[in-house]
Amino acid sequence: MGATNWGFKKSLWVFHLNAGACNNCDIEVLDCLCPKYDIERFGMKLVGSVKHADVLLVSGSVPRKVVPQLIEAYEQAPKPVAVVALGACGCTGGIFKDGYNFAGPIDKHIPVDAYVPGCPPRPEAIIDGIVKLMGKL
Amino acid sequence: MSTLIPIGPFHPVLEEPEYISLYVDGETVEDADIDLGRIHRGIELLAQEKTYDQDTFLVERICGICSASHSWAACLAMEDIVDVVIPDRARYLRTIVHELERLHSHMLWVGLAGHILGYWTVFMWGWKYREPVLDCLEAITGNRNNYAWYCPGGVRRDVADEIWPGVLKAMDEFAVQTDMLLHAILDDPVILGRLKGVGILTTEDAIAYGTLGPTARGSGVPIDVRRDEPYGAYSEVDWDVMVQDGCDCLAVAAVRLLEMLESVKIIKQCIEKLPAGPIATEVREIPRGEGIGHIEAPRGETFHFIRSNGTNMPERHKMRAPTFNNIPSFRPRVKGESISDAVLIFAVIDPCYSCTERLAVLGPDGRPYMKGKDLIALSHAKTEELRKNS
Amino acid sequence: MSKQVLDGLKAKFGDRVDIFERSERRAYVTVSNDDWIPVTRHMYEEAKGRLATATGSDRSTGVELLYHFAFDRDGTVVNIRTTLPKPFPKIESLTTYYPAADFIEREIFDFLGVEFTGHHDPRKILSSHDRPADFHAMRRDE
16 A cells, blocks of 8 residues: 555545536535534545645536636646546536537546436435545545 | 736635636725636527426526526416416425525525634534425425426425424424524624625615615615515415615625524415315416516526427527626625625625534533533623623 | 506607517517617616516527516516617617616627627626637527
């Protein structure tokens, strides 16, 4: 086990990126923080800067205008960084895939390590996704 | 000489990617500009390619927090074309889900406002109290968000009577918690200092900018679609429109907090009066014509316009969320304020954003001797002390 | 109900307004391009309407503008309609006297290419910066 993997084993710091989501995934992510689900038990917390992140939690169908910022945010994150695509839109484009402004899904622009489907995924599903990701790292 | 401060598009206090440019001189904001479009998914065009039944699911996904509002407004617009009579039970069920959504949305805002103010406790509390509301929604509709509850002519599913006592109990508890939170927030000298007199939007400006919902009502504009053009069951229950004339951020916060108590009143009355009967009138086709549906979403009036050409898809489906009208009011609000208040002022118009039982002070024997209630009492005493000294 | 508002329009503009009362709470008023500003200004300043929003749509006859004025005191919506000729639709902006029209007119310009003369900030509002300047998502003729 290298130093990075040892660091990943506990206390994943998560940065949440909304790339054109309807807010539902985003409020469920915040729900994970609230006392009922409390992801800090697992050593995870949301951080305010992409430069502190171990995990990028990306939600949304990626409209055309957000693509440059999404790629730049990924490039700014310290590597290795795990990317989680959140929600039906993030995984496949969902109901928006026929839209004229649709430029996604997320894995078209940045490499994705885990997919959490659902519209919106329940907080349990989000936590499960990230815990499984921890096992993979 | 003004300096440009960029906020966003990915910023910890912004839930959604927006890009705000603040032009500042020293610490004073001189002007602001907002660049939107990073969540523009082309829903209006997509709606023209989907059938009316599919449309109700699509419009739910405009915003996850106002999902009931958008699908109800779209249904009202369709029903305006067809002139269909909605069964009584459906009207009441629609109203209950809509008001539950208002509760969770306002509580979410209270939490996020706390987060922006740096009051992590308010964030945790708000979000903790919000969870039972989501549980009620799950019990009634089957999902925490995106309820798929409304269809043209009524609602999609019936509800078993056994769940109502649980919902009523949750509402009683919620009212107590909201009341406590209301006093905790409105009595706290620090929160008052951050909110009072900050971000003034005069009544004239509120009207001229076409602001809606709590933003307008916090500036003394008494508009509420629920009262002005009653839909659902709102004309059959007893409730009040909350209007504050403070014109500042505090007034908007007070409107939202007081409205939650009104919503609890509405939900309880609706459950008590809930009639039996069918849950939907079948709408077989939508004839040629134009229809308008507008309802009072948690953030203000949601407006839907549908033009039908007699086929199973709308020819034009225009939808306008309240934030679209509320965002321009950010500019008059923020001018002349300090940079540190800018994000708060932005939050006050919309962004849809607080643990005590968990915290227990252990005595020497290792058993908790102070629990949530004691800590709240302690906090009240401390606040009183602070107020006397100031 | 909306009678009062519609009577006021009839008294002031006579035959120049074509009124269709869809129901007790909904009315559609069609005006010519020249009467656009006088009628909408009357709706806001004298009838005290609130511009809820505006719909722009590309139809066979031209680009149609439908401005929805809500009257909260009696719960009615009166819609003012005008049709602009293609391919270069152009009309005077409401923002000269009513700031609420700011964003919605930028949106109609963005999607349908309607030029609003007198608008203080005629930039595109939603579409991506990498699109060409003459890209209007809801125009059907291109």
